[in-house]
Amino acid sequence: EDKVVQSPLSLVVHEGDTVTLNCSYEVTNFRSLLWYKQEKKAPTFLFMLTSSGIEKKSGRLSSILDKKELFSILNITATQTGDSAIYLCAVEARGNEKLTFGTGTRLTIIP
Amino acid sequence: GAVVSQHPSWVICKSGTSVKIECRSLDFQATTMFWYRQFPKQSLMLMATSNEGSKATYEQGVEKDKFLINHASLTLSTLTVTSAHPEDSSFYICSALHANEQFFGPGTRLTVL
Numbered sequence: 001e002d003k004v005v006q007s008p009l010s011l012v013v014h015e016g017d018t019v020t021l022n023c024s025y026e027v028t029n030f031r032s033l034l035w036y037k038q039e040k041k042a043p044t045f046l047f048m049l050t051s052s053g054i055e056k057k058s059g060r061l062s063s064i065l066d067k068k069e070l071f072s073i074l075n076i077t078a079t080q081t082g083d084s085a086i087y088l089c090a091v092e093a094r095g096n097e098k099l100t101f102g103t104g105t106r107l108t109i110i111p
Numbered sequence: 112g113a114v115v116s117q118h119p120s121w122v123i124c125k126s127g128t129s130v131k132i133e134c135r136s137l138d139f140q141a142t143t144m145f146w147y148r149q150f151p152k153q154s155l156m157l158m159a160t161s162n163e164g165s166k167a168t169y170e171q172g173v174e175k176d177k178f179l180i181n182h183a184s185l186t187l188s189t190l191t192v193t194s195a196h197p198e199d200s201s202f203y204i205c206s207a208l209h210a211n212e213q214f215f216g217p218g219t220r221l222t223v224l
Contacts, residue, residue: 042204042215043155088154097143097208101154 002027004102006089012108015081021074021105023089033072034099035063036088043088046074076107084109114138115207117216124195125224131191132219134205140185141207146178149202149218161188195223 003026013019025033032050036043047056049065049072056063060079065072076083086106090099114137124130134144142163147155159180160168167180179191188207192199200223206213 041217044215045212048212090155096160097211097213098145098157098160099155099213101156103154106152 002091002093002100004089004091004100006087006102006105008105009103010106010108012110013079014110015079017079017109018075018077019079019107021076021087021089021107023072023074023102025070025072025089025091025100025102027091027093027100029094030067031092031094033065034090034092035072035074036090038086038088038104046087079107079109081109081111083107113207113209113212113214115205115214115216117203117205117219119219120217121220121222123222123224126196127194129191129193130195130221131189132203132205132221134188134190134207134216136186136207136209136214139207139209141188141209142185143208144182144188145206145208145213146180146188146190147204147206149204155204158190163188192221195221197223199223 005024007022034048035046047063052067060077063074086104088104089102116135118133144161146158149155157170158173161180161182163182169175182188202218202220204218205216
């Protein structure tokens, strides 16, 4: 059974701090790992990672995948209050398009 | 592009009634849609895969007779929660598959009294 574990479960930091969110996974026939940001409604897509060692970057957010260690991190630099959300990690296996989600990390940014 | 809508955005119903939730792909056709459920402070759990023109595929532990899925067209899938009970209260989210990527709807919050 595919499994995704995220840590920490929750994190509270001050505005301007840098945070690192972790995601480890077990999946048969890995295809991709995805990061989402969820505020009050449905998740919004952040990154899709398929290859090890290649950093994906979007503004203050970046992410990287380690397929050997079955691990990914999501970094957010110079955090802002608008970054407060639940960050979800999900993996997709080849052969079906189903996503297995982790429990998420609830990030709170204090002004 | 790749917008998915859900209707209603929230619904309150009495125990024992049935509730239908619609998921629409607005600017693309989706052969495959997914239905997820998210309880408070928990992650999204896949309930079923909805395939246009064929029966849905349910995940283990999800009762197919209670959660009826109909994917009658390439832009619409419906989830009907039959004989709803308070424990069915949850946030239901659909996604539609397009170009190998899932696009999520805004979700429907169901409260069963």
